Amino acid sequence: MLSKIPFDLDKVKKEDVDKEILRSAIIAELDAINLYEQMADLTENSDMKKILLDVAREEKTHVGEFQSLLLDLDDEQVVELEQGRKEVNEELGR
Numbered sequence: 001m002l003s004k005i006p007f008d009l010d011k012v013k014k015e016d017v018d019k020e021i022l023r024s025a026i027i028a029e030l031d032a033i034n035l036y037e038q039m040a041d042l043t044e045n046s047d048m049k050k051i052l053l054d055v056a057r058e059e060k061t062h063v064g065e066f067q068s069l070l071l072d073l074d075d076e077q078v079v080e081l082e083q084g085r086k087e088v089n090e091e092l093g094r
Contacts, residue, residue, distance in 0.1 A: 022070040
């Protein structure tokens with residue numbers, strides 16, 4: 001991903017800055033998960049594979065932490081997340 005925040009603070013409303021920061025943090029963590037899991041698939045070194053997958057799991061926890069904070073700040077995100085869950089369950093007949 002990027003090593004700097006991927007948005008221009010001057011173009012974000014002050015009340016939305018924290019939400020944008022959290023979304024950027026989530027993106028960074030998802031990128032890290034993908035990277036570590038891909039590297040784990042590439043290596044034949046079992047110690048490296050074990051550590052890479054362990055770190056990837058930790059990044060998944062970080063996603064959850066950032067998402068929890070985002071849901072506290074963005075009521076619309078809460079509604080849309082639940083709507084997405086409902087649509088998946090309907091589509092899959094659950």
